[in-house]
Amino acid sequence: MSRTFPLDKIRNIGIIAHIDAGKTTATEMILHHAGRTYKVGSVDAGTAVMDWMDQERERGITISSAATTCRWHEHCVNIIDTPGHVDFTAEVERSLRVLDGGVVIFDGVAGVEAQSEAVWRQADKYGVARICFVNKMDRMGADFNRTVTMIGDRLRSKALPVQLPIGSEKQFRGVIDLVEGKVVTFDGAAGQGSPGEISESLLARHRQEMIESLAELDDRIMLAYVDGEDISASEIRAAIRRLTIANLIVPVLCGSALRDRGIEPLLDAIVDYLPSPADIPPVVGTNPRTGEEVNRLTSDEEPFSALAFKTVSDPFMGRLVYMRVYSGRIRAGAQVMNSSTEKKERLGKLYIMHADHREEVDRADAGTIMATLGLKTTSTGDTLCDPTRPVLFEPIRFAEPVLAMAVEPKSKADQDKLDDTLSKLAVEDPTFKIYHDQETGQTLISGMGELHLEVLMERIFREYGVRVNAGRPQVAYKGTITVPVESEGKFVRQSGGRGQYGHVWLKIEPGERGSGFEFREQIKAGAIPREYVPSVEAGVKSVLQSGGLSGYPVVDVKVTLYDGSFHEVDSSDVAFRMAAFMAMRDGLDKARPIILEPVMEVEIMTPDQFTGDIIGDLNSRRAHIEGIQSRDDSSTIRCLVPLAETFGFAGDLRSLSQGRASHIMQFHHYEELPQNLAEQVAARAGRSR
Numbered sequence: 182m183s184r185t186f187p188l189d190k191i192r193n194i195g196i197i198a199h200i201d202a203g204k205t206t207a208t209e210m211i212l213h214h215a216g217r218t219y220k221v222g223s224v225d226a227g228t229a230v231m232d233w234m235d236q237e238r239e240r241g242i243t244i245s246s247a248a249t250t251c252r253w254h255e256h257c258v259n260i261i262d263t264p265g266h267v268d269f270t271a272e273v274e275r276s277l278r279v280l281d282g283g284v285v286i287f288d289g290v291a292g293v294e295a296q297s298e299a300v301w302r303q304a305d306k307y308g309v310a311r312i313c314f315v316n317k318m319d320r321m322g323a324d325f326n327r328t329v330t331m332i333g334d335r336l337r338s339k340a341l342p343v344q345l346p347i348g349s350e351k352q353f354r355g356v357i358d359l360v361e362g363k364v365v366t367f368d369g370a371a372g373q374g375s376p377g378e379i380s381e382s383l384l385a386r387h388r389q390e391m392i393e394s395l396a397e398l399d400d401r402i403m404l405a406y407v408d409g410e411d412i413s414a415s416e417i418r419a420a421i422r423r424l425t426i427a428n429l430i431v432p433v434l435c436g437s438a439l440r441d442r443g444i445e446p447l448l449d450a451i452v453d454y455l456p457s458p459a460d461i462p463p464v465v466g467t468n469p470r471t472g473e474e475v476n477r478l479t480s481d482e483e484p485f486s487a488l489a490f491k492t493v494s495d496p497f498m499g500r501l502v503y504m505r506v507y508s509g510r511i512r513a514g515a516q517v518m519n520s521s522t523e524k525k526e527r528l529g530k531l532y533i534m535h536a537d538h539r540e541e542v543d544r545a546d547a548g549t550i551m552a553t554l555g556l557k558t559t560s561t562g563d564t565l566c567d568p569t570r571p572v573l574f575e576p577i578r579f580a581e582p583v584l585a586m587a588v589e590p591k592s593k594a595d596q597d598k599l600d601d602t603l604s605k606l607a608v609e610d611p612t613f614k615i616y617h618d619q620e621t622g623q624t625l626i627s628g629m630g631e632l633h634l635e636v637l638m639e640r641i642f643r644e645y646g647v648r649v650n651a652g653r654p655q656v657a658y659k660g661t662i663t664v665p666v667e668s669e670g671k672f673v674r675q676s677g678g679r680g681q682y683g684h685v686w687l688k689i690e691p692g693e694r695g696s697g698f699e700f701r702e703q704i705k706a707g708a709i710p711r712e713y714v715p716s717v718e719a720g721v722k723s724v725l726q727s728g729g730l731s732g733y734p735v736v737d738v739k740v741t742l743y744d745g746s747f748h749e750v751d752s753s754d755v756a757f758r759m760a761a762f763m764a765m766r767d768g769l770d771k772a773r774p775i776i777l778e779p780v781m782e783v784e785i786m787t788p789d790q791f792t793g794d795i796i797g798d799l800n801s802r803r804a805h806i807e808g809i810q811s812r813d814d815s816s817t818i819r820c821l822v823p824l825a826e827t828f829g830f831a832g833d834l835r836s837l838s839q840g841r842a843s844h845i846m847q848f849h850h851y852e853e854l855p856q857n858l859a860e861q862v863a864a865r866a867g868r869s870r
Contacts, residue, residue, distance in 0.1 A: 186257040188459040188479060191548050192451055193505070195246075195261045195276045197304070198286035199294040199845070203316040207286055207438040207447070208249075208262045214444050215251035215258070217535070221441075246272040246491065248503065248534040248550060256452045259550045263300075269633065270299065270847070271579050271612040275490045275561060277303050278577045279505035279550070282455030283311045284447070289323035289349075289435070293331040295784035295819075295845040301336050310425050312450050315435040318346050319353045319442070322813075325435050332431065341394055341430045343421065344446065345387055356435060356443060357384055359391045360421070361414050367442045395420050398429050418453050426456045458548030464507045466564065466572040469520045475572045477508040481547050484570035485509030485517065489556070489563045490577065494605040502556045503534070504545075504565060507574075512544045513553075520573040521563035529555025561611050579611040583779040583824055583848050585627035586634055587652035595647050599624070602645040606637060613637060627657050629848070656825045657779060658862060659851060660735040662772035665690040670764025672756050682748035683756030685709070685717055688741040689768040694851065698725060699739045709745045709757070716754040717742050720761030724769065732863060733776060735769065736851075776859045778823050782849040785818040785834070787842035792816045794837045802826035821849055 196204045212218045246263045261276045277283065283304055287297060304311055315328045325346045332340040347355040347366065355366030362384060392412055396403040399420045405412050424430040432454055436443020463476040466486070477486045491503035511517065513531045518524075532539040532552045545551040559565065562576035590596040603615050603626065612633070616625045628634045631654055641647050666689050674681040692699060700718045704711070725735040745760070783804070787795055789811065795818065796806065804822040811817075822830075827846065834842050854862060 185546075188548050189457045190256045191259070191457050192256060192282060192455055193259045193280050193458065193548070193550055194282045194284060194451060194455055195263055195273075195280045195309075196284050196286065197263050197273055197277070197300045199288065199291070199296040199300075200264075202286045202288045202291075202294070202297070203438045204286050205262055207284070207314065207316065207444070208260060210438050210441055210444040211258075211260070211448060212249065212251055214448060215253050217249065217251040246276050247536045248552075249536055250533050253448045254452055258448075258451060261550075270303075270629065271610065273300050273303055274579060275577050275611075277307045277309050279488055279490045280307075280309055281458060281461050282451070283309050284451065284455075285311050285313045285431075286438075287313060287315050287328050287332075289315045289317045289325060289328055290320050291786070292324070292328040293335045295782065295847060298335060299847055301338075308428060310428055310454075310456050311431050312425065312447075312454055313340065313431055313433040314438075314443070314447055315346075315433065316438050318349055318435050319351065319437040319440055321350050323349045323353070325349065327812075329433055332433070339394075339398075339430045340433050341391065341421070341424075342433045343391065343450070344434045344443075346435050353437065353442070356446070357387060358446070359384075359388045360417050362388050365446070367440075392417065394430075395424070398424055422454050425454045426460050464574065466574040469523065469571050469573045477572060479547050480508060481510045483508035483547065484567040484572075485511045485565075486567070486572050486574070487511075487517075487545075487565045488574050489559050489561060489565060492559070492561055492608055494609055499554060500556065500608070501532075501552050501554055502559050503550065503552045506545045506547055506549050506551060508547050509567065510544060510546050513542075516568065517565045518568040518571055519556075519559050519563050520566050520571050521560075521576065522558055524558050525568060526556050526559060526565070528553050560608055577611070580629065580848060581657075582612055582614050582627035582629055583657045583781075584630055584634060584654050585616075585625050585657045586654045587623045587625055588638075588649045589624065591648040591650060595649065598645065598647045599641075599649065602641055602647050605645075606640065610637075630846070654828075658733045658854070659777045660733045660769075660774050661694075661737045661777055662689065662691045662735070662769060662774050664773050666768050666772045668764045668768030668771065670760040670762070670767065672759040672763060674756075680748075680751040681753060681756040681759075682751035683713070683753070683758070683760035684746040685742060685757065685760045685764050686744035687721070687761070687764045687768060688743055689765070689772055690739040690741075691772070692737040692739045694737055696737050696739075698722070698736065701739070701741045703741055703743045704745070705743075709742070709747055710752075713747065713752065713754060713757040714742065716757040717761040720758040721765050723758075724762055724765040735774075736777070740765070776854045776862055777851040778825060778854045780821050780849050780852050781824050781827055781846050783818075783820050783822050783827075783830075783844060783846045785820075785842060785844040787816055787818065787838050789814050789816050791838040791842060792818070795834065795842065798830075798833055798837060802830070822846075823854075824848075 196208050198204045209221050213221045246261050248261050250259050263273045263276050313332060315325050317323055329340045329342055332338055343360055345357040346353060347357060355364060357364055392406060396406040402420045421432055425432060432450060434443060434447055434450055458479040463478045466475045468475050477483055486508045487504040487506045489502050489504045493501045495501055513528055516525055516527050519526050531542050531545050533542055534552050564574045566572045590599045607613050607615055612629050614627045628637060634654060638651055641649060668687050668689060670685050672681060672683040700721060702714050721740050785795060799820055802822050803826050804820045807819045809816055809818050834844060
């Protein structure tokens with residue numbers, strides 16, 4: 182059975198960037214030039230194809246990653262357009278996990294911004310090869326050379342310009358193509374390139390500098406350069422491709438997506454420099470039955486394996502699961518194994534996605550990105566595979582939510598639908614968590630920020646018709662301990678019949694920050710039968726989740742079950758769970774508990790005249806100023822601010838700067854809350870429970 186596209190003709194790429202850098206506009210132009218759409222959508226007008234959600238069109242931002250496919254020069258380009266706002270960073274995380282390459286869009290005026298750094302680190306984590314596109318070169322203040330320097334300095338990457346702009350701002354009229362050694366000028370707003378004239382000596386000098394940079398990293402170019410050979414454009418392209426795939430360089434192009442300038446060279450660079458599925462190394466997993474390492478080559482002849490990276494709950498069609506097929510070939514209706522849950526599933530219809538539109542196909546080949554209906558138990562990060570040749574891939578790790586709020590239904594009818602709606606949204610979004618407080622009866626939802634929760638609340642009403650009341654957002658504090666302790670728990674109940682007996686000794690130790698929870702069993706001489714160990718662990722977890730004495734979930738703790746006793750008749754799972762619960766509650770109290778608060782990384786761009794007032798406001802918010810960079814008549818302030826102090830900051834910043842300053846905020850780390858504030862927070866938590 183022949184493939185529609187050979188493996189080496191496929192590109193799986195993501196468009197990633199800081200918010201407002203022009204990702205979606207660039208994607209719309211790419212689709213138009215590739216013939217996928219006949220009319221260019223506009224973000225400002227709410228007609229962008231890739232921003233298909235009502236809220237995306239109303240707000241003018243991307244909220245959910247959207248997949249599409251187009252063709253360019255006999256290549257199949259699978260594109261995922263990702264959000265730029267930090268509250269939706271999970272969409273970037275799961276997209277980069279399954280992509281081979283990325284196009285990073287930079288605002289030519291702002292250069293490398295805070296979220297640009299965040300998505301760059303995510304791409305580094307997954308080894309995704311990248312090319313860069315410096316956008317908005319026609320805007321006032323655009324500076325290509327400054328942006329290239331920032332890529333090197335702030336992102337610590339070898340930026341290699343393969344184009345140079347001719348002019349900037351209103352004078353931006355073309356580019357110097359250093360690979361081909363020619364000049365391309367843009368004829369008006371249509372954006373179609375035509376050869377232009379520029380000093381041949383200037384062009385030759387810049388091209389020579391690019392070749393020298395390549396020679397430092399590529400042996401083939403070095404040999405040709407040393408021998409004085411004339412290096413052709415095809416040889417240069419091949420070298421750039423090798424080094425890009427190896428993540429040794431990042432080719433940099435430029436243009437203006439809104440003005441349709443530089444889009445076709447960007448498409449050429451995608452197929453010329455970014456890897457195909459055939460270029461990536463075999464995917465490494467484990468055999469869930471034996472624990473042995475398993476490699477899967479990207480080939481139709483290999484056993485089927487895929488990773489589910491996104492789920493969408495459609496109110497009318499059910500659950501749509503997006504998957505990256507790493508190996509093998511599968512047909513619609515085939516039975517597969519979900520090795521993450523160890524359950525068999527049957528694939529429904531298979532689709533190639535174009536934003537919210539679906540094109541049905543009969544099979545999925547290795548190296549493709551598909552969506553399917555019919556998977557009932559598969560969630561984000563699950564591995565799907567051939568039932569006879571199982572493999573388990575590493576799941577996708579997501580950041581923990583930092584902001585929470587209480588929600589309650591407005592009526593009895595809404596109550597019946599609320600839990601089901603929240604569950605569906607939690608399946609879609611791994612950074613959206615639901616917690617039912619047994620003591621207060623409240624339902625708490627948590628997310629990555631105020632915008633994230635606001636969007637979710639709108640979706641609850643718009644998509645599912647559930648009306649809810651919401652409390653004010655609350656900081657997601659956490660608790661931890663500072664000293665190791667040993668704690669005993671004994672649960673004994675004697676009634677007329679069979680009694681209850683459970684007895685445990687626990688060693689409770691602080692873990693490294695961010696390590697989470699670790700449970701170990703070191704029982705000797707059969708002091709406790711092993712069948713009761715899971716119950717002990719469950720009792721420990723219940724205390725950590727409910728928050729112990731601090732009222733907040735406890736993290737970064739190591740617990741060791743090392744001794745205890747049992748009764749041959751009276752011991753039970755319930756008794757040992759209660760004994761562990763008692764030991765853990767008592768141990769947390771003795772281990773000098775502290776409260777941790779989330780700290781946000783904030784970057785503020787402001788005219789110089791407002792810098793002093795803004796720093797004064799930040800100091801009143803317990804901010805730690807990390808640095809101030811000045812350029813022309815503006816400043817960039819980088820600082821760390823506790824999340825609890827950021828409420829109302831956006832409004833205050835507008836007031837202090839006459840609406841001229843902007844900022845970006847993202848989660849950075851958890852740190853200990855000062856003692857005086859911790860006492861207030863603990864008191865509030867106690868009153869609310």
